[in-house]
Amino acid sequence: MENPSREEMGQMLKKSKRIAVVGLSNNPERTSYMVSKAMQESGYEIIPVNPAVSEVLGVKAVKALKDIEGHIDIVNVFRRSEFLPEIAKEFAEIDADIFWAQLGVENEEAYNFLKEKGYTVIMNRCIKVEHALTK
Numbered sequence: 001m002e003n004p005s006r007e008e009m010g011q012m013l014k015k016s017k018r019i020a021v022v023g024l025s026n027n028p029e030r031t032s033y034m035v036s037k038a039m040q041e042s043g044y045e046i047i048p049v050n051p052a053v054s055e056v057l058g059v060k061a062v063k064a065l066k067d068i069e070g071h072i073d074i075v076n077v078f079r080r081s082e083f084l085p086e087i088a089k090e091f092a093e094i095d096a097d098i099f100w101a102q103l104g105v106e107n108e109e110a111y112n113f114l115k116e117k118g119y120t121v122i123m124n125r126c127i128k129v130e131h132a133l134t135k
Contacts, residue, residue: 001106001108001111001121001123003121003122003123003124003125004120004122006130006133006134007134009122009125009130009134010130010133010134010135012074012097012098012120013127013130013131013134013135014134014135015073016044016073016074016097016098017044017045017073018044018045018047018070018071018072018073018074019036019039019044019045019046019047019072019073019074019075019076019127020047020049020065020068020072020074020075020076020096021036021046021047021048021049021076021077021078022049022050022065022075022076022077022078022079022087023049023050023077023078023079024036024046024048024049024050024053024056024057024061024078025050025053025056025078026048026050026053026055026056031078031102032078032102033056033057034128035076035078035102035126035127035128036048036056036057036076037057038128038131039127039128039131040057042131042135046059047059047062047068047072048060048061048062049061049062049063049064049065049067049068050063051063051064064090065087065090065091065093065094065096066090066093066094068094071096071097072094072096072097073096073097073098074096074097074098074100074127075087075091075096075098075099075100076100076102076127077099077100077101077102077105078102078105079105080105081101081104081105081106081107082107084101084105084106084107084109084110084123085107085109085110085113087110088107088110088113088114089113091114091119092113092114092117092119097119097120098119098120098121098122099114099119099120099121099122100122100123100125100127101122101123101124101125102124102125102126102127103124103125103126103129104124105123105124106123106124107123111123
């Protein structure tokens with residue numbers, strides 16, 4: 001599995017506006033919350049994707065990616081690696097631009113599935129760190 005270069009990730013982040021966050025927790029102590037809050041404060045529209053919560057960061061949560069209206073630039077995933085193939089299939093159905101799995105999250109099956117379909121895939125990288133290093 002090979003990620004785009006840091007420079008390429010920076011370019012992607014500069015042109016992106018909407019980030020759907022799969023597994024976004026409403027617990028301020030969780031990494032998904034802290035990272036998403038930082039991205040929201042940096043000007044990104046954050047869309048929580050979590051069937052277990054009704055709202056996060058002042059935004060109504062959706063149960064699944066397919067429930068989001070309009071185009072999604074980045075799908076940022078905060079779920080365990082074994083869930084990535086299922087999320088990758090849902091991602092392919094909504095035709096978002098970038099599949100981004102957070103630090104510590106990677107799955108070769110999901111990576112190969114998405115790359116074969118021509119998608120940009122980033123795994124095992126923190127979107128907040130990449131944003132901070134490339135802005």
